Amino acid sequence: MAPMAKEDLAALDAHWRAANYLSVGQIYLMGNPLLTERLRPEHIKPRLLGHWGTSPGLNLVHTHLNRVIKERDLNALCVWGPGHGGPAVLANSWLEGSYTQTYPAVTRDAEGMERLFRQFSFPGGVPSHVAPETPGSIHEGGELGYSLAHAYGAAFDNPDLVVACVIGDGEAETGPLAGSWHSNKFLDPVHDGAVLPILHLNGYKIANPTLLARLPDAELDALLKGYGHDPLYVTGDDPLQVHQAMADTLDQALDRIAAIQRAARDGGAHQRARWPVVVLRTPKGWTGPRSVDGEPVENTWRSHQVPLSGVRENPDHLRQLEEWLRSYRPEELFDAEGAPTGDVLACVPEGERRLGATRHANGGLLSRALPLPPLEDFAVPVDEPGATLHEPTRVTGALLARVMADTARRRDFRVVGPDETESNRLGALFGATGKAWQERTLGTDEHLARDGRVMEVLSEHLCQGWLEGYTLTGRTASSPATKPSSTSSTRWSTSTSSG
Ligand SMILES: Cc1ncc(C[n+]2csc(CCOP(=O)(O)OP(=O)(O)O)c2C)c(N)n1
Numbered sequence: 298m299a300p301m302a303k304e305d306l307a308a309l310d311a312h313w314r315a316a317n318y319l320s321v322g323q324i325y326l327m328g329n330p331l332l333t334e335r336l337r338p339e340h341i342k343p344r345l346l347g348h349w350g351t352s353p354g355l356n357l358v359h360t361h362l363n364r365v366i367k368e369r370d371l372n373a374l375c376v377w378g379p380g381h382g383g384p385a386v387l388a389n390s391w392l393e394g395s396y397t398q399t400y401p402a403v404t405r406d407a408e409g410m411e412r413l414f415r416q417f418s419f420p421g422g423v424p425s426h427v428a429p430e431t432p433g434s435i436h437e438g439g440e441l442g443y444s445l446a447h448a449y450g451a452a453f454d455n456p457d458l459v460v461a462c463v464i465g466d467g468e469a470e471t472g473p474l475a476g477s478w479h480s481n482k483f484l485d486p487v488h489d490g491a492v493l494p495i496l497h498l499n500g501y502k503i504a505n506p507t508l509l510a511r512l513p514d515a516e517l518d519a520l521l522k523g524y525g526h527d528p529l530y531v532t533g534d535d536p537l538q539v540h541q542a543m544a545d546t547l548d549q550a551l552d553r554i555a556a557i558q559r560a561a562r563d564g565g566a567h568q569r570a571r572w573p574v575v576v577l578r579t580p581k582g583w584t585g586p587r588s589v590d591g592e593p594v595e596n597t598w599r600s601h602q603v604p605l606s607g608v609r610e611n612p613d614h615l616r617q618l619e620e621w622l623r624s625y626r627p628e629e630l631f632d633a634e635g636a637p638t639g640d641v642l643a644c645v646p647e648g649e650r651r652l653g654a655t656r657h658a659n660g661g662l663l664s665r666a667l668p669l670p671p672l673e674d675f676a677v678p679v680d681e682p683g684a685t686l687h688e689p690t691r692v693t694g695a696l697l698a699r700v701m702a703d704t705a706r707r708r709d710f711r712v713v714g715p716d717e718t719e720s721n722r723l724g725a726l727f728g729a730t731g732k733a734w735q736e737r738t739l740g741t742d743e744h745l746a747r748d749g750r751v752m753e754v755l756s757e758h759l760c761q762g763w764l765e766g767y768t769l770t771g772r773t774a775s776s777p778a779t780k781p782s783s784t785s786s787t788r789w790s791t792s793t794s795s796g
Pocket residue numbers: 350351379381438439440441442464465466467468469471497499501502503507581601
C-alpha cells in the first residue's frame with residue numbers, strides 16, 4: 298500500500314486521540330468534561346475504578362477497523378477480549394453515534410459527554426467492563442478466555458461477515474483461549490465468514506509480564522504458524538508510524554481473507570486455508586503518564602488500572618491528570634458544543650456498518666423460529682407400561698436430524714459437543730449433515746465434511762464459546778454435553794435463542 302496522505306493519517310490520529318481522551322475522562326471525571334476550566338478536586342470522581350492500560354490499544358484497533366469498514370463497505374463485528382477496557386468501547390460507541398442512538402439521554406455534546414463520564418463505573422451507572430448493555434457487544438470479557446471462541450461462533454454460517462477479535466496477551470495464557478486457536482480447523486471458507494484475530498501484545502497482565510510478549514520473535518512466529526495462521530506484525534510506539542503500519546497491515550489481512558474466500562468459493566480450493574492473524578505490539582498504557590511518584594508507569598504493568606490514584610487529595614496527581622487529558626488537545630477534537638469534529642469522524646462508517654450498531658451483535662433481530670416438526674412424528678408407542686424398550690436419545694437424534702435436514706438451506710442450526718454425538722446415540726444426525734472438518738481425511742474416517750454442521754472438539758470451553766457466539770448472533774445451537782455460561786449475554790438487546 299502507498300503511504301497514506303498526511304491529512305488522512307492526521308484524521309485517524311484525531312479519532313484515536315478523541316477515543317483516548319474520552320476513555321480517561323470516563324475513568325476520572327464527573328464534571329468539566331471539555332476542560333473549559335482548570336481541573337478542580339470536585340470534578341474528580343470520589344472512587345476511581347476502571348482499566349486504562351488496555352484502552353489505547355483497543356482504541357487504536359477501533360479507529361482502524363472504522364477505516365477499513367468504511368473503505369471496503371465491510372460487514373463487520375468485533376469481539377473485544379480485554380473486556381475490562383470498557384471505557385474504550387464506550388468511547389467509540391459515543392463517537393460513532395450508536396451510543397446516543399441506544400441511549401438518547403447520553404447526547405453527543407458536552408452535556409452527554411458529562412453523562413458518559415459520570416455514569417461509568419458509578420453507582421446506578423454502567424459497568425466498567427464491556428457489558429451486555431454496551432452497543433455492539435456479544436462478549437463481556439469479565440472471564441478472560443472466550444473471545445476467540447465467541448468470534449468463531451459468530452462467523453460460522455455468516456459467509457459475508459468479518460469478525461475481528463482482539464485477544465489480550467494475558468487472556469492468551471488461559472486454557473480456553475489456547476484451545477481456541479484450533480477453531481480455524483473448523484471454519485469453512487465457503488459457508489462461513491472470516492475471523493481476524495488481533496493478538497494485542499501490550500506486554501503485561503495485572504502485575505506481571507505476559508508469556509507471549511516475552512517469547513523470542515522467532516518462537517512466537519513459529520507458534521502462530523504452528524496453529525495454522527499467517528502472522529502479520531505491527532510494532533511501535535510512535536503514533537503516526539503505527540497508524541501507517543496498522544492501516545497497511547489491515548489492508549493486507551483483508552486482501553488475504555478475500556483471496557482465500559474467492560479461491561474456495563469460485564475455484565473450489567480444498568486445502569485448509571492459512572488465515573491471517575495480526576500481532577499488535579504497542580505499549581500498555583500508551584500515551585498515559587510516563588511515571589508517577591518516581592515509578593515508571595507507561596509501558597509497565599503499573600498502567601493496568603488507574604495510573605494516578607487519590608487525585609482529589611493529591612494536587613500533584615491532579616496536575617498530572619490535567620496535563621495528561623490536555624495532551625490529547627481536546628480543543629481540536631470537539632467543537633464548542635462538545636460534538637466531535639469532522640476530522641474525528643472522517644473514518645467512522647454509517648448506519649448498521651458501525652460496530653456499535655451491527656445487527657449481528659443484537660441477534661434477537663436476526664433469529665427466526667426453527668422449523669420444528671410435530672412431536673407426534675417421533676412419539677414412541679407404549680402399549681402397556683414396562684413392555685417396550687426404547688433409547689430416548691436415539692429418538693432425540695431422529696428429531697435433531699429432521700431439524701438439521703430442514704435447515705439445510707438456511708444454515709442456522711448446529712449441534713456442538715465434545716465428540717459425544719455418536720456415543721450419546723444422536724448419530725441419526727449424520728444422515729442430514731457431516732462433522733465440520735477442514736483437515737485431511739483418511740479412508741477410515743466417517744462423516745467428516747468441510748461444510749458439516751455438527752461440531753466436535755474435546756475442549757468443552759471451545760464448544761461452549763462457539764455455541765454462545767453462534768446463538769448470540771441470532772442462530773440456534775444444541776449441545777448434547779455442555780451448558781450455557783454467564784460469560785456473555787444480551788440484556789441490552791433483543792432476546793436470542795439459548796443453547
Ligand atoms: C479468567 C480470568 N482470570 C483472571 C482475571 C482477572 N484479570 C482481569 S484483567 C487481567 C489481565 C489481563 O491481561 P491482558 O489479557 O493482557 O489484557 P490487557 O493487558 O490488555 O489489560 C486479569 C488477569 C479475569 N478477568 N479472568
